[in-house]
Amino acid sequence: MLASASPRRCELLTRIGLPPDVASAAEIDETPRRAELPRVLAQRLARTKAEAVAREHEGDFVLAADTVVAVGRRILPKPADLTQAQACLRLLSGRGHRVFTGLALIRPDRECVSRIVETRVVFKRLSEEERELYLASGEWSGKAGGYAIQGLAEIFVRRLVGSWSNVVGLPLAETVALLAGNGFPVHARIRARLAAGDAADA
Numbered sequence: 001m002l003a004s005a006s007p008r009r010c011e012l013l014t015r016i017g018l019p020p021d022v023a024s025a026a027e028i029d030e031t032p033r034r035a036e037l038p039r040v041l042a043q044r045l046a047r048t049k050a051e052a053v054a055r056e057h058e059g060d061f062v063l064a065a066d067t068v069v070a071v072g073r074r075i076l077p078k079p080a081d082l083t084q085a086q087a088c089l090r091l092l093s094g095r096g097h098r099v100f101t102g103l104a105l106i107r108p109d110r111e112c113v114s115r116i117v118e119t120r121v122v123f124k125r126l127s128e129e130e131r132e133l134y135l136a137s138g139e140w141s142g143k144a145g146g147y148a149i150q151g152l153a154e155i156f157v158r159r160l161v162g163s164w165s166n167v168v169g170l171p172l173a174e175t176v177a178l179l180a181g182n183g184f185p186v187h188a189r190i191r192a193r194l195a196a197g198d199a200a201d202a
Contacts (some may be wrong), residue, residue, distance in 0.1 A: 003064035005055035008150070009170045016172055017190035018179075024044070026052040038070035039100045046102030049074075053104040061184050062106040063187040067143030067169050067171050071097045071146065088146030092156075094125035099167045103175060107182050115178055117171040119162030126156060144156055186199075 002009065002020035010023055026049040032041050050064035069076045071091055079102075099121060104114040127132075134153065146167035147153035149167045161173040174201040180186040 001053065001057050001060045003049045003062055006169055008148075008168055009065060012165055012168060012170045012172060013175075016176070017178075017193035018186065019193075020063075022057075024053055024056075026050075028052055030066075032075050036075075036118060038068045038075050038098065039102075039116050039118070041075060042066050042068040042100040042102035043104075043114055044102070047112060048102040048106040050106045050112060054110070059108050061108065061179070061182075063175070063179070064104045065101055065170050065175075067099060067101045067144050067166075069097060069099050070093065078142055078144055079140055079146045082135055085146045086131065088140070089126060089131045089134060092123045092126075092145065092147070093131075094123065096120060096122040096159075099145070099162075101166050101171055103171070103178055104165055105178050105182055105184075106195065107112075113178065113182055115174055117163060117166050117174050119160065119166045119171075120166075121167060122158060122159040123156045124158045128167045130156070170197040 002013065002023040003026050005023055005025035013019055017201060028048050030045055045066035046064045049066060050062050053064065054062040060149045076088050077084055079088055096202045101117045102114065103117065104112060106112045134140065137152050139148045139151045139153065149157065163173065176186055
């Protein structure tokens with residue numbers, strides 16, 4: 001059970017043979033608290049999402065994630081319009097930022113375990129033309145920090161330290177380790193998907 005309706009997270013899990021049985025977005029207030037640090041916000045929102053969805057899915061594994069982009073202590077928004085998206089690109093241009101994803105897993109016994117994953121990203125200096133082209137692409141809409149690394153924005157990345165999939169929205173290595181370490185049959189699920197694929201190709 002994935003406590004998210006994000007197509008990017010669903011796609012990442014499906015790509016490694018772990019498509020969620022159900023994906024359901026949690027309706028929560030994602031507003032940062034006063035002076036809340038980016039990593040704390042990501043972790044708090046992930047746990048809140050997991051807990052909200054788990055109330056409706058007793059006895060299931062419920063996985064939630066929340067991704068926050070920050071420059072220093074400044075949390076960047078998911079831009080609501082072109083003006084906000086432009087401000088994000090100007091701030092990110094020619095400098096480093098951090099991407100935090102909070103992971104929270106509620107087990108069938110209702111125990112909640114969580115992790116925080118950090119990736120450091122450095123953008124090259126963006127020209128006005130590059131910013132305009134990116135804004136015209138529309139990829140910024142609904143994305144933390146106003147960009148999608150799996151799209152056109154990948155050409156802006158000069159250096160990345162950490163998990164690439166974390167920047168997309170779900171750090172796969174850490175997610176699989178969290179699931180497997182808490183009793184979810186990760187490898188059995190992957191083997192079953194591979195077997196089903198072989199059968200379909202036969």
